[in-house]
Amino acid sequence: xxxxxxFVSCDNDDxxxxxxxxxxxxxxxxxxxxxxxxxxGQTTRLNQVDAIxxxxxxxxxxxxxAQKFYTEAEIDAMFADGAGFMDASLNGTGKKVRSKTSAGxxxxxxxxxxxxxxxxxxFTANVVSxxxxxxxxxxxxxLTDATRSIHVNKYGHEIDQTFVKGLIxxxxxxxxxxxxxxxxxxxxxxxxxxNTNGVLASGKNYTDMEHKWDEAFGYLYGQEADYSRxxxxxxxxxxxxTLNKYFKKINDSNMPGIAQTVxxxxxxxxxxIVAGNYEVRDAQANIIKIHLSKVIGYKSVDYLNGYMSxxxxxxxxxxxxxxxxxxxxxxxLQFTNDGTENPYFTKAEVDTMLAKMDDxxxxxxxxLTSMVSQIQSKMNI
Amino acid sequence: xxxxxxxxxxxxSIFLIISCSSDSDEDQTQIPEFDRSTILTNYAENIIxxxxxxxxxxxxxxxxxxxxxxxxxxxxxxDKMHNDWLDTYKKWQHxxxxxxxxxxxxxxxxxxxxxxxxxxxxxxxxxxQKNDLxxxxxxxxxxxxxxxxxxxxxxxxxxxxxxxxxxxxxxxEYLKNLLSIMxxxxxxxxxxxxxxxxxxxxxxxxxxxxxxNMITNDFVYxxxxxxxxxxxxxxxxxxxxxxxxVSNIEAYYSSMNSFQDVSKDLATxxxxxxxxxFLGKSxxxxxxxxxxxxxDYIYNADVNKENLSPVILSNFQEAKQAVNQLDENFxxxxxxxxxxMLNAFDKLQVIVVNMKTNMLSLLxxxxxxxxADGD
Numbered sequence: 012x013x014x015x016x017x018f019v020s021c022d023n024d025d026x027x028x029x030x031x032x033x034x035x036x037x038x039x040x041x042x043x044x045x046x047x048x049x050x051x052g053q054t055t056r057l058n059q060v061d062a063i064x065x066x067x068x069x070x071x072x073x074x075x076x077a078q079k080f081y082t083e084a085e086i087d088a089m090f091a092d093g094a095g096f097m098d099a100s101l102n103g104t105g106k107k108v109r110s111k112t113s114a115g116x117x118x119x120x121x122x123x124x125x126x127x128x129x130x131x132x133x134f135t136a137n138v139v140s141x142x143x144x145x146x147x148x149x150x151x152x153x154l155t156d157a158t159r160s161i162h163v164n165k166y167g168h169e170i171d172q173t174f175v176k177g178l179i180x181x182x183x184x185x186x187x188x189x190x191x192x193x194x195x196x197x198x199x200x201x202x203x204x205x206n207t208n209g210v211l212a213s214g215k216n217y218t219d220m221e222h223k224w225d226e227a228f229g230y231l232y233g234q235e236a237d238y239s240r241x242x243x244x245x246x247x248x249x250x251x252x253t254l255n256k257y258f259k260k261i262n263d264s265n266m267p268g269i270a271q272t273v274x275x276x277x278x279x280x281x282x283x284i285v286a287g288n289y290e291v292r293d294a295q296a297n298i299i300k301i302h303l304s305k306v307i308g309y310k311s312v313d314y315l316n317g318y319m320s321x322x323x324x325x326x327x328x329x330x331x332x333x334x335x336x337x338x339x340x341x342x343x344l345q346f347t348n349d350g351t352e353n354p355y356f357t358k359a360e361v362d363t364m365l366a367k368m369d370d371x372x373x374x375x376x377x378x379l380t381s382m383v384s385q386i387q388s389k390m391n392i
Numbered sequence: 393x394x395x396x397x398x399x400x401x402x403x404x405s406i407f408l409i410i411s412c413s414s415d416s417d418e419d420q421t422q423i424p425e426f427d428r429s430t431i432l433t434n435y436a437e438n439i440i441x442x443x444x445x446x447x448x449x450x451x452x453x454x455x456x457x458x459x460x461x462x463x464x465x466x467x468x469x470x471d472k473m474h475n476d477w478l479d480t481y482k483k484w485q486h487x488x489x490x491x492x493x494x495x496x497x498x499x500x501x502x503x504x505x506x507x508x509x510x511x512x513x514x515x516x517x518x519x520x521q522k523n524d525l526x527x528x529x530x531x532x533x534x535x536x537x538x539x540x541x542x543x544x545x546x547x548x549x550x551x552x553x554x555x556x557x558x559x560x561x562x563x564x565e566y567l568k569n570l571l572s573i574m575x576x577x578x579x580x581x582x583x584x585x586x587x588x589x590x591x592x593x594x595x596x597x598x599x600x601x602x603x604x605n606m607i608t609n610d611f612v613y614x615x616x617x618x619x620x621x622x623x624x625x626x627x628x629x630x631x632x633x634x635x636x637x638v639s640n641i642e643a644y645y646s647s648m649n650s651f652q653d654v655s656k657d658l659a660t661x662x663x664x665x666x667x668x669x670f671l672g673k674s675x676x677x678x679x680x681x682x683x684x685x686x687x688d689y690i691y692n693a694d695v696n697k698e699n700l701s702p703v704i705l706s707n708f709q710e711a712k713q714a715v716n717q718l719d720e721n722f723x724x725x726x727x728x729x730x731x732x733m734l735n736a737f738d739k740l741q742v743i744v745v746n747m748k749t750n751m752l753s754l755l756x757x758x759x760x761x762x763x764a765d766g767d
Contacts, residue, residue, distance in 0.1 A: 074635030155528035
């Protein structure tokens with residue numbers, strides 16, 4: 012329905028002598044035969060997050076699986092300074108995760124940034140020191156059931172999960188829907204005129220506006236080995252630990268076709284920029300905003316429900332693992348965008364939900380159930 | 393008036409029931425209903441119970457060779473212990489899937505073969521002379537995987553390992569305790585099967601708590617998680633975005649420190665054990681009623697249904713070939729050419745799909761577990 016009305020509005024535009032926009036078959040855009048697509052900075056940051064994910068589980072950040080314990084300063088350096096990674100290509104690139112966390116030009120929030128810092132501090136101070144201790148209510152340590160072992164803080168949070176699932180909203184989605192697809196990035200300064208007149212960024216083969224759009228694209232597809240393959244839309248790989256991983260899962264389960272919808276919107280929007288048609292661009296941006304937000308909504312619901320069914324099956328560690336993922340996705344809800352430039356849930360609403368579920372040892376199913384229905388009805392999922 | 397209606401309704405439904413049952417009587421004269429208890433009898437009497445007995449015998453040998461080694465740590469006692477450990481580990485591959493009855497109650501699978509082991513915790517347990525390993529957090533500090541660490545992993549050569557046992561009796565105490573726990577648990581399960589067997593066989597209905605439903609679910613779950621994911625998929629990086637995790641292979645320390653490359657042997661054994669269960673084949677080679685027999689029955693009763701058992705059997709052949717092409721040492725295989733590991737994973741995945749989706753659906757058995765997708 013939404014799509015068809017879009018096409019109608021395109022047609023109308025044509026009638027008004029607007030420039031027709033045709034999306035290419037793949038996300039490949041050329042100028043003088045040379046690709047204008049670039050998002051290596053996003054790829055670097057996504058790889059940095061994968062490395063931090065390992066460090067927050069006391070595993071070597073090169074992904075080897077070897078045990079390695081990190082200090083707060085070491086993880087802070089990775090998160091905030093883009094330094095200290097075992098993979099040297101991630102160091103000193105100027106690309107940093109923290110400065111792009113809860114930092115959208117439309118709705119940045121430094122107190123949310125600090126929540127991520129607190130998780131790192133909690134992990135290194137309290138979880139690492141209790142690595143071989145037994146966890147219980149109010150006590151950090153290791154928690155095992157028939158299905159898995161996890162290491163948790165005193166509230167039962169598995170911090171690699173809360174942190175990275177939080178960044179799926181806090182960095183990936185926020186940077187896409189509240190930053191790079193926003194006029195405050197795309198149209199900032201002289202970018203609109205420059206794009207319309209084909210003025211390239213200094214020393215580059217792309218206009219600033221093209222590049223900003225590609226950077227949004229990169230936060231979703233930055234770990235795809237080949238972004239220009241023909242089936243990128245229908246078959247995302249799910250590589251990495253962040254948005255693409257769950258984008259693929261939702262495409263495979265709750266919302267088949269979402270991947271193609273988002274991909275087509277990225278492609279058509281980028282083509283619209285090349286054609287200088289900003290109405291089509293913004294319509295595509297809205298499709299992306301709403302659909303990527305739904306990934307976060309679906310996963311929040313899935314993990315809260317998952318927690319309850321796993322507890323019912325007697326698997327506490329598996330349940331806490333799921334709730335840790337749920338906690339991160341709930342954090343991420345404040346970084347969604349409903350297409351009217353508002354998040355589906357405000358920071359205040361999110362913080363209220365987090366407070367209700369903060370202590371996993373005492374959280375009430377009734378509270379979780381009511382969050383689930385709240386999310387489902389508000390996000391129409 | 394209302395009551396009359398109900399009366400009429402119930403009379404009508406009685407007629408319905410009668411006519412239904414006479415229908416099924418007719419059906420039964422054409423094709424006798426499959427007797428699920430024949431599978432249960434074959435599985436219990438010719439596979440599960442004898443395989444447990446084999447395991448227990450090997451474990452007793454290992455226990456006595458551990459005692460000898462701890463009493464006098466030297467190369468000869470070490471080698472005997474190592475060989476008995478491998479023999480026991482192979483026998484284990486034939487029973488890991490039977491997570492039912494007493495085994496399920498005492499989390500037998502978790503206490504025998506959780507890997508990777510928790511080195512730090514084992515080392516703490518050794519120092520603190522902790523004997524009670526019943527906390528779930530100690531699953532990864534015991535069992536055959538724990539023994540692997542204790543005899544191949546506390547140092548990186550045989551001489552150095554032996555030296556540690558010579559210098560500090562706490563190593564020997566911990567190792568003996570692991571054997572004592574395994575033996576006690578095994579014995580408990582073996583004894584329980586003597587009485588559990590009858591109720592296992594008699595529970596031949598088709599509900600979630602019927603024996604065939606449970607054992608089939610256990611089997612499919614084991615195949616998906618214990619075999620496909622743990623032995624092949626996780627170390628090959630399937631669940632970690634392509635990052636390989638060599639330290640997650642089964643019996644890691646034996647391969648890592650060049651005692652003996654055993655992972656492929658164990659995986660092969662597990663695959664044969666799975667195929668045998670599907671076929672209803674005992675250790676003597678005799679074949680009896682099985683999931684295959686049941687699938688064949690369903691196909692013969694209605695040729696419009698899928699003839700699945702030949703498909704699954706050829707899947708097993710392909711999977712065995714793929715595993716057979718792997719290096720004896722999975723660490724080397726993963727580091728040098730992980731594509732072959734991924735290929736083996738894919739072949740196992742085909743079996744998972746055919747058993748979990750197609751077989752369970754043909755047999756009208758509900759899946760009783762949530763997908764273990766490893767995140």
